[in-house]
Amino acid sequence: MYIQIVEVVLGVPFGYEPNNELNKLLEDFRKMINFCIDYAHKRRITSYAKLRKGVYEEWKRRWDYSTHFCHSACKIALAMLKKYRKKHREGKTEAKKLFMQLDPELYRFYGDKIRISVRPRQFLFINLKFGEYQKKFIYSWKEGKLKIGEVTINENKIIIPFKKEVDLQNPEEWIAIDINESNVTAVSSNPHVLRIDHELRTVHTTYFIIRRGIQKLAKYKPRTAQKLLKKYSDREKRRTEDLCHKISKKIVDFAKQHNLGIVMEDLKGIRKRIKKGRQMNRRLHNWNFRRLQFYVDYKAKLNGLPVVYVNPKGTSSLCPICGGRLAPNGHRLMRCLRCGYEKDRDVTAGINMLRMRGAPLPLKAINEDSNPLLSEMERIVIKC
Ligand SMILES: [Zn+2]
Incomplete structure (x- = not known):
């Protein structure tokens, strides 16, 4: 070691x-x-x-x-x-x-x-x-x-x-963290799946609507509108920061408890993925992803856990078992056209990230037939 x-x-x-x-x-x-x-x-x-x-x-x-x-x-x-x-x-x-x-x-x-x-x-x-x-x-x-x-x-x-x-330890087991608009899914090689449903998007949408309402007011009362805009954007910032702290703490506490190194997607890749998505909330989402990653990164390191980044190319479109193409199959599921592997979209991304890191794969969980991995899933819901 x-x-x-x-x-x-x-x-x-x-x-x-x-x-x-x-x-x-x-x-x-x-x-x-x-x-x-x-x-x-x-x-x-x-x-x-x-x-x-x-x-x-x-x-x-x-x-x-x-x-x-x-x-x-x-x-x-x-x-x-x-x-x-x-x-x-x-x-x-x-x-x-x-x-x-x-x-x-x-x-x-x-x-x-x-x-x-x-x-x-x-x-x-x-x-x-x-x-x-x-x-x-x-x-x-x-x-x-x-x-x-x-x-x-x-x-x-x-x-x-x-x-x-x-001192960054050299753990044998790793946990891959996939950040999405509505949840953060973490898959570890030991194996566990941690899913945190968060409300970052809801918070953003709520304040987006409030801001749009205020902008209508701006014609008649520009000063009041400006004050309100500032008030609500400060409030939104506080709420998202608070959420990001809570989510990152859950993840790092879990990693620490199981002595897991952390794998995350390279930010450049995340930026690309968002560009392809809807334009409306792009900037803020981008910013939230970065903030969340940043919090996880420093909290992990403060606890002596190493953090590595992998290229996210293909993590959500290729089969972690045979490398074949994945196709969407029902709600949030991805299915391999070649070998029949089928699993939750976000869990699959996590398994692929572990594979890219060269970490041991959670094979036991992958091979289970009925709703694999989900049986071992710890579901944590964070609401603010
Ligand atoms: Zn396959």
């Missing part, structure tokens, strides 16, 4: 009260970035050391903040230029949004507040606003289980990345 250590990082957003001093700092930092971009662009500088050396004297004359702000501005300027050149080849970009990144030299985290070193021995304290979600991270950090990295601050949020080093 090998041990693979990975660093799991999760950026956790905290709110804060707007504050003039911090706002001034954010505005100055944006100027610093743009100053560095100009300097690097004119002289065609791409190396951090060279840029830092070149701008330093002028930077010190203009701003006189802690030197680390200069380091950070140089790093961000180069990253932005690099990204811009990749796309446009020529020309330069400009920082428009207010944000800054502070390396650990520039700030100190106290759990409920952070302290920014504006100048040597001159500090700015910011009280953080947080709820239950953030509290869990703060406790783990206080217990020394989590470390923190570079924080990002923008006009209304402070994002603190919590880091943890975990």
Whole structure:
């Protein structure tokens, strides 16, 4: 058994009260970035050391903040230029949004507040606003289980990345997770089938209808309509996030209990599959899939379970036993035209994903005749 250590990082957003001093700092930092971009662009500088050396004297004359702000501005300027050149080849970009990144030299985290070193021995304290979600991270950090990295601050949020080093085990058994519009089906090689019926689509449809109603109002009362739209889209976001947390927790708890590695579809493939589907809800569905996968990914890794991705090509159209074509046969069933294999559509996708991973197949379950696998199915229904 090998041990693979990975660093799991999760950026956790905290709110804060707007504050003039911090706002001034954010505005100055944006100027610093743009100053560095100009300097690097004119002289065609791409190396951090060279840029830092070149701008330093002028930077010190203009701003006189802690030197680390200069380091950070140089790093961000180069990253932005690099990204811009990749796309446009020529020309330069400009920082428009207010944000800054502070390396650990520039700030100190106290759990409920952070302290920014504006100048040597001159500090700015910011009280953080947080709820239950953030509290869990703060406790783990206080217990020394989590470390923190570079924080990002923008006009209304402070994002603190919590880091943890975990030993990823090398499990013998795996669980494949197939995410659909109305359910998440997980098939494990030990074997079990876990089906979580979720209401992500219902939630989305509900709010889609509400939004359409509000848009009619926009003609007469545009301001009220705008306020309502914001209110309902915030509410929708909270509900979907909450659902994604619940679903991913169920899956990871199950995987942990049975010591299973996790197999998921490569996101690029998911994107393709949605494009072919209905257009109306495309963007949000896409976003939900990604969010759910992201939650499963980091929760699994925090628990020391490895996560792998497989190409989803053919997972729902090829027979996992003989590789023949599958054809729909009744409600949600797929049947192999060559060997007669017949099983639930989503379960089949899971078995195919396990096969692609090279994990042992749940043969016992596959070979059972009467409604195979479903007899071993744990059906969990999540409603919100
Ligand atoms: Zn077959």
